[in-house]
Amino acid sequence: AYQKHAHDFFMPEALREELHKKAEATFQVMPNSQLPTLDSYHTLVALDTSHRKSATVFGYPSWVYKATSIKNGSMYTLRRLEGYRLTNERAIRSVKDWKRVNSGSVVSVVDAFTSRAFGDSSLIFVTNYHPLSKTLVEHHFANISKFGNRGVQSVPEPVLWSYIVQIASAIKAVHAANLAVRCMDPSKVILTDKGRIRLNACSVLDVVQFDAQRPLSELQQEDFIHFGKLILSIATNNLSVMTSHTLMVFVDQLSRTYTPEFRDTVIWLLTPAQTPDTRTISNFLSGIATHVVDSFDSSLHGNDTLYSEINREVENGRLARLLMKLGTINERPEFDGDTMWSEQGERYVIKMFRDYVFHQVNSEGKPVVDMGHMVSCLNKLDAGSMERITLTSRDEQNVFVVTYNDMKKQVNAAWAELQKPARR
Amino acid sequence: AYQKHAHDFFMPEALREELHKKAEATFQVMPNSQLPTLDSYHTLVALDTSHRKSATVFGYPSWVYKATSIKNGSMYTLRRLEGYRLTNERAIRSVKDWKRVNSGSVVSVVDAFTSRAFGDSSLIFVTNYHPLSKTLVEHHFANISKFGNRGVQSVPEPVLWSYIVQIASAIKAVHAANLAVRCMDPSKVILTDKGRIRLNACSVLDVVQFDAQRPLSELQQEDFIHFGKLILSIATNNLSVMTSHTLMVFVDQLSRTYTPEFRDTVIWLLTPAQTPDTRTISNFLSGIATHVVDSFDSSLHGNDTLYSEINREVENGRLARLLMKLGTINERPEFDGDTMWSEQGERYVIKMFRDYVFHQVNSEGKPVVDMGHMVSCLNKLDAGSMERITLTSRDEQNVFVVTYNDMKKQVNAAWAELQKPARR
Ligand SMILES: Nc1ncnc2c1ncn2[C@@H]1O[C@H](COP(=O)(O)OP(=O)(O)OP(=O)(O)O)[C@@H](O)[C@H]1O
Ligand SMILES: Nc1ncnc2c1ncn2[C@@H]1O[C@H](COP(=O)(O)OP(=O)(O)OP(=O)(O)O)[C@@H](O)[C@H]1O
Ligand SMILES: [Mg+2]
Ligand SMILES: [Mg+2]
Numbered sequence: 001a002y003q004k005h006a007h008d009f010f011m012p013e014a015l016r017e018e019l020h021k022k023a024e025a026t027f028q029v030m031p032n033s034q035l036p037t038l039d040s041y042h043t044l045v046a047l048d049t050s051h052r053k054s055a056t057v058f059g060y061p062s063w064v065y066k067a068t069s070i071k072n073g074s075m076y077t078l079r080r081l082e083g084y085r086l087t088n089e090r091a092i093r094s095v096k097d098w099k100r101v102n103s104g105s106v107v108s109v110v111d112a113f114t115s116r117a118f119g120d121s122s123l124i125f126v127t128n129y130h131p132l133s134k135t136l137v138e139h140h141f142a143n144i145s146k147f148g149n150r151g152v153q154s155v156p157e158p159v160l161w162s163y164i165v166q167i168a169s170a171i172k173a174v175h176a177a178n179l180a181v182r183c184m185d186p187s188k189v190i191l192t193d194k195g196r197i198r199l200n201a202c203s204v205l206d207v208v209q210f211d212a213q214r215p216l217s218e219l220q221q222e223d224f225i226h227f228g229k230l231i232l233s234i235a236t237n238n239l240s241v242m243t244s245h246t247l248m249v250f251v252d253q254l255s256r257t258y259t260p261e262f263r264d265t266v267i268w269l270l271t272p273a274q275t276p277d278t279r280t281i282s283n284f285l286s287g288i289a290t291h292v293v294d295s296f297d298s299s300l301h302g303n304d305t306l307y308s309e310i311n312r313e314v315e316n317g318r319l320a321r322l323l324m325k326l327g328t329i330n331e332r333p334e335f336d337g338d339t340m341w342s343e344q345g346e347r348y349v350i351k352m353f354r355d356y357v358f359h360q361v362n363s364e365g366k367p368v369v370d371m372g373h374m375v376s377c378l379n380k381l382d383a384g385s386m387e388r389i390t391l392t393s394r395d396e397q398n399v400f401v402v403t404y405n406d407m408k409k410q411v412n413a414a415w416a417e418l419q420k421p422a423r424r
Numbered sequence: 425a426y427q428k429h430a431h432d433f434f435m436p437e438a439l440r441e442e443l444h445k446k447a448e449a450t451f452q453v454m455p456n457s458q459l460p461t462l463d464s465y466h467t468l469v470a471l472d473t474s475h476r477k478s479a480t481v482f483g484y485p486s487w488v489y490k491a492t493s494i495k496n497g498s499m500y501t502l503r504r505l506e507g508y509r510l511t512n513e514r515a516i517r518s519v520k521d522w523k524r525v526n527s528g529s530v531v532s533v534v535d536a537f538t539s540r541a542f543g544d545s546s547l548i549f550v551t552n553y554h555p556l557s558k559t560l561v562e563h564h565f566a567n568i569s570k571f572g573n574r575g576v577q578s579v580p581e582p583v584l585w586s587y588i589v590q591i592a593s594a595i596k597a598v599h600a601a602n603l604a605v606r607c608m609d610p611s612k613v614i615l616t617d618k619g620r621i622r623l624n625a626c627s628v629l630d631v632v633q634f635d636a637q638r639p640l641s642e643l644q645q646e647d648f649i650h651f652g653k654l655i656l657s658i659a660t661n662n663l664s665v666m667t668s669h670t671l672m673v674f675v676d677q678l679s680r681t682y683t684p685e686f687r688d689t690v691i692w693l694l695t696p697a698q699t700p701d702t703r704t705i706s707n708f709l710s711g712i713a714t715h716v717v718d719s720f721d722s723s724l725h726g727n728d729t730l731y732s733e734i735n736r737e738v739e740n741g742r743l744a745r746l747l748m749k750l751g752t753i754n755e756r757p758e759f760d761g762d763t764m765w766s767e768q769g770e771r772y773v774i775k776m777f778r779d780y781v782f783h784q785v786n787s788e789g790k791p792v793v794d795m796g797h798m799v800s801c802l803n804k805l806d807a808g809s810m811e812r813i814t815l816t817s818r819d820e821q822n823v824f825v826v827t828y829n830d831m832k833k834q835v836n837a838a839w840a841e842l843q844k845p846a847r848r
Contacts, residue, residue, distance in 0.1 A: 019738045032434040098581050104724030126612045160494075169717045193731070196724070282714050289709035291592045292716045299723040300528030300593075300620070307617070314443045316740035321746035327782040331755055334791065339559045358751040359758075367758065367842045394757045418791045 014043065015081070015309060021211040022131040024129050026066075026075055038124070041067035041078060054284050058204055060084050064128050064291060078108060079201060082125035086114050093209035095125070098203040105166045105175035107190065107200045112207060125204055130192035135200075137187045139379065140234055154257045155234055161199055164231060164265065164288060165295040170199045171223055172281045178221035184226035186233055186345050218410065223272050228269030258274040264366070319378050343393070344378045347414055349400055352391040377404075384408040432534065439733060446555040448627035450490075450499055460541040465502060466489035481609050482628055484508050490553050493722040499553040500534060505632070508547035510538050515634035519549070527597035530592045531614065533536060533623045533653055536631065551629055561611045564658050578681050580657055587621055588689065588712060589719040594623045595647055596705045604643035605805075606630065608650035609666060617800060645697055648708070652693030655804070659690070743802050746835075752839045754778050767817070771822055771838055776815040776832050801828075808832040 028045065035044035044065040053061040060081040067078050087091060097107035111126040140155060167189075174181050176365040190200045213256060233241035235258060236250045244250065247270055254263045273279040285292060287292045329350060340347045355379045359367040380387060384405040455607055466487040474531065477485040484505040488653045491502050510516060522533040535550040556631040564579060591613075596607050606629040614624045629841035657683060658667035668674065676686045689712060697703040709716060753774060764771045781801045784792040803810060815824045 015734075016741075019735055023735065023738075104728060156786055158674055165717075165720070169721050170550045172714070172717055173721070184601045196727075212789060281560075285713035285717055286710040289713040289716060290596070290706050292590075292713060292720060293596055295587070295688070296716060296720040296723060297528050297593050297597070299720060299727060303620075303723060303726055303730065304528060306727065308735060309445065310439075310730060310734045310737060311443055313734060313737035313741060314440055315447075316744045317737060321795070323751065324745060324782070324795055325796070326751065327747065327778070328791075328793060331778075332783050332791070333779070334785070334789070354751070354755075355757070358748070359756050361758070365758070367752075367756070369752060369839075369842050371748055373747070377596050415793075417795050 002124060025131040026129070035065065038067070038115055038117050039260070040070050040080075041076065041126070042070060044078070047077070050191065056374050057183060057188060057201075058208055060123075061210065062201075062204075069201055075131075077107075077127045077129045079116075079125045079204065080118065081120070081122050081123040081125075081159070081204070084208070085121050086113070086123065092123075094206045095203050096209060097177060097179055098206070101173055101177050101179065101202070103170050105170035105196075105198050106202060107171060108197045109203045110368045112203065119193065123207065125201070126365065127200070130190065130198070133190040133192045135187045136189045136191065136197070136230075137239070139191050140237075141239060154237060157258050157262055158196075160231060160235055160258075160262065161288075162195060162290045162298075164196050165292050167199065167227055167230070168281060168292070171227065172203070172285065174190070174199075175281050177221075178216060179206070180216060181223045181226070182209075182219055182224070184230045184271045186230055187238065189230065191364060221279060224269045224279065228266050231269070232266055235262075243264060262278065291399055302341055315379070315390075318382055319375065322378055322382055325411060326350075326354060326357075329411065332418075347400075347410065348393075349391060350407070350410050350414060352393055352400065353402075353410075355394070356389060356391055380404040381408055381411070425786060436829050448553040450553070458488065459573075462491070462502075462539055462541050464494050465500065466551070467492045468502065471501070480605060480613060481625075482632055484547075484632065486625075487629075489518070499555075499713070501531075501551045503538075503549045503551070503628070504542065505547040505549075505628070506542070507544050508538070508632070510547065515631045516547075517632060519627050521601060521603055522630070525597050525603065527594050527624070529594035529622050530597060530626060533627045536627065545615075548630065549625070551624070554614065554622070557614040557616045558613065559611045560654075560658065561614045563615050564610070564661070565663060578661060580685055581682050582813045583711075584618075584655060584659055584682075584686065584721055585715045586619060586722075587658070589716050590621050590654055590706060591623065591654070592652055592709055592712065592716070595651065595702050596709065598623075598626070599644055599647075602640060603630070604640060604746045605647045605650070608647070609653050610663065612652055613654065616726065627786060637818050641679045641786055645703065648693045648703065649696065652690050655693070659686075660706070665774055739803070742806055746802055749835060749839050750778060751775075752842060753835065767822065771834065772817075772822075773815060773826060774831070774834050774838060776817055776822075776824065777826075777834075780813060780815055804828040806833055807833070 003169055031042055033044065035046070044067045047064040047066055055061050058081060060083060061081045063082065065078045066075055067082070068074070088150050092112050095109060095112040102108070107130065108128040110128065115122050115124050115128075133301070167184075171181060179202075180201060181199055183201055184199065188199070189197055192198050212415055227243050227325070229247070232247065232250050232254075233239055236253050238250065241247065241250050249266060251263065251270070254266065268284070268287065295358045317359050335341045335347075338347075339345050341351070342348065357374055360370065360373065362368050367375065381404050386403050386405055387403055391402060392398070437706040453467055454469050459470070461468070468491045470487040479485050482505060484507060487504045488505065489502045489504070492501055493500055495526055516536050516538070519533060519536040531554065533549065534552065537548055537550075538549050539546050582619075591608075592815070595605060599768070605617055605623055605626060605627075607625055608623065610647070612625040614621070615621050615787055642795050653665050653671070656671065656674050658662055662674065665671065665674050675687065675691060675694070678690065684848065692708070692711065759765045759771075761767050762771075766772065781798055784794065785795065786792050805828050810827050810829055812827050815826060816822070
């Protein structure tokens with residue numbers, strides 16, 4: 001058994017705040033929402049930050065909601081394609097292949113179905129929900145409309161390498177499942193945690209453009225070009241890269257800010273295959289291997305940090321339980337006439353212990369409020385420490401010397417008694 | 425504000441247990457220890473699991489202890505080389521380069537000094553402490569002495585690839601700092617968490633063999649050979665690989681169980697350089713890039729899991745604080761004659777609320793013990809929910825309808841009053 005100090009007992013504010021904000025976002029609801037309830041999802045909340053109706057990416061306007069599953073009560077994200085009419089049942093079945101893709105850098109696809117609940121004919125994609133996500137457009141281009149550009153600040157090269165590694169990892173998982181990403185618009189890649197990005201809206205184009213029946217290898221090769229454009233647009237701070245046909249103008253800007261290795265990597269991505277066989281994600285990964293291992297190491301460091309945070313927090317659950325036990329046992333009206341709890345009774349010492357933990361006073365009889373003292377007492381109680389304490393009754397007539405271990409037995413006995421179905 | 429269920433409130437048992445065991449190991453002390461106190465470290469506890477005196481790895485018998493730093497109260501690991509006499513001050517200064525190595529796959533080196541506290545002349549290395557670590561010998565070869573071998577079970581190839589990636593990542597960090605690992609014995613690589621390994625005892629040979637002044641490039645090239653032997657010994661389940669000069673006999677065994685790619689990777693490591701310039705850790709990483717990205721992805725998944733665990737736990741800290749507040753406020757002897765707390769007083773409702781949270785009874789007056797109810801009440805109290813509850817006094821003479829928000833204000837007012845230095 002060991003002693004903890006109150007200050008290393010609670011989590012650093014930054015991480016705590018982040019988690020709180022995410023929890024709040026997750027559970028936030030819109031009181032007077034006009035949004036419908038679907039067959040399997042209720043309590044829809046719009047996630048789109050603008051009402052701009054744009055059909056650029058999918059050919060249909062799309063809207064994003066978070067919603068609660070009727071089946072398991074968990075939160076999911078729904079993407080609705082407005083006005084989509086399904087003509088071929090097989091189109092929507094292509095989504096099931098996406099369910100097998102399990103990558104930390106792809107938003108997991110859960111389901112797809114059509115719905116008339118919105119008053120039109122809509123196509124709905126269900127994916128995992130990542131609270132407080134931002135698209136790369138929102139994250140990197142948010143101030144552009146106001147000032148025309150981000151100013152002098154370009155995105156640091158290590159951030160871009162980290163994006164490259166994560167997207168390459170995503171593409172590896174997607175291509176290995178015999179699929180292609182198809183859509184890598186900066187508005188369809190989301191930042192879900194500090195530095196963590198995930199490909200979003202995968203599988204949508206597979207359904208919507210099902211009839212075109214383009215060969216997989218062609219789509220996979222195109223993924224590299226989309227990938228290159230995505231990185232180029234963030235590096236040059238220019239969204240028009242995505243639709244430009246004169247990419248070399250943008251590539252030439254890279255040399256000002258970035259290393260030749262970075263520039264060459266972007267060029268590799270943008271250069272269509274002479275011999276498609278050698279233009280694979282494995283080949284690309286070999287070329288950027290040292291960056292992959294850097295990302296790996298920083299992820300391991302992230303893991304270590306989370307581990308040490310969780311270590312502090314895990315004690316809290318134990319203490320909360322113990323405090324609830326004490327709250328439940330002490331001062332129960334049913335015990336009022338019970339001789340066990342009277343000054344002569346066995347349980348009386350629990351009351352005195354409670355005073356010892358919570359009702360300390362100083363030599364002048366003034367309250368001393370010290371959470372560190374409480375935490376330390378509760379930890380010793382939980383551990384059943386053999387340390388002795390002296391408990392004095394309020395009238396100072398009774399003095400007991402007990403160990404925490406004695407108290408632990410007493411508390412557990414009283415608690416067990418309360419659990420008995422018909423004890424009195 | 426949202427409601428939590430008691431069952432997703434506490435952490436899954438497996439992770440909780442692991443963290444508990446580690447905390448216990450960290451804080452465990454030996455009551456009648458004969459071990460000395462050093463200048464900056466006290467409360468030494470031996471970590472070696474055998475008393476076998478072995479000088480094989482370093483040329484001196486070594487002993488491992490955990491100890492508490494006098495400076496910051498944190499736990500560190502000390503490795504003591506028994507009977508070492510420092511002849512050249514510069515030897516020990518070489519350790520400072522190691523402090524700059526910051527890799528998730530290397531045990532961080534903190535300090536080195538000589539000491540006479542053990543009654544001899546000892547050399548002490550201070551490193552980070554990783555509770556409940558096992559060496560790869562302990563983990564993979566523990567049963568060998570009993571049964572002669574592990575039986576039919578060989579280590580699965582994905583585990584070995586994960587080791588290869590982690591060690592390669594460690595070597596990259598070490599070589600980049602113009603150092604060499606030098607010692608990669610299976611007893612000097614430790615498993616610190618599920619699947620996580622770290623190179624241990626780095627820097628020791630730099631001090632002990634300082635006088636040999638071997639060129640760095642030679643030592644770095646040798647690292648690859650040691651790396652290859654380490655992997656080969658685990659894959660073939662045979663520790664004599666480490667000292668063998670006929671490695672091909674062991675390499676030939678690999679084909680039975682492992683892929684050609686794995687075998688070729690081991691051969692690459694074991695084959696001395698024809699042209700040392702191309703035999704670099706970057707080159708090696710390019711060759712195993714797809715495995716690096718697999719490890720990266722599984723580390724990201726690990727991060728996601730820890731995040732969702734910590735999410736559950738973070739609420740506990742809040743609740744524990746709130747419970748301590750309630751415990752501190754209620755039933756204070758000083759309040760006994762206070763009209764605020766009497767049946768007519770303002771604070772009386774806090775007592776009734778306490779009964780509502782902790783002292784529920786069923787229609788027959790039997791105690792109802794429901795932690796879910798308590799957790800939910802406390803969460804609403806913390807959030808200051810506008811939900812109304814009806815509180816009835818014990819004699820059923822008083823009935824109040826209040827919101828959780830009213831209660832939150834009352835509790836905070838009472839708590840604030842207790843904190844005032846001279847309130848009564
Ligand atoms: N899986 C998800 N989990 C949480 N939030 C998401 C998820 N997918 C998208 N979002 C958020 O929903 C919002 C809208 O996403 P959307 O893809 O529609 O972007 P957009 O900027 O509106 O692009 P478009 O103009 O194509 O609709 C963004 O803020 C995004 O971060
Ligand atoms: N940094 C550390 N943190 C926690 N435990 C450690 C650390 N370093 C070593 N240990 C543990 O201490 C024990 C002894 O380590 P040591 O390196 O002496 O291995 P060994 O098997 O005794 O080898 P040798 O025969 O060379 O002494 C092992 O169980 C190891 O896991
Ligand atoms: Mg949108
Ligand atoms: Mg040892």
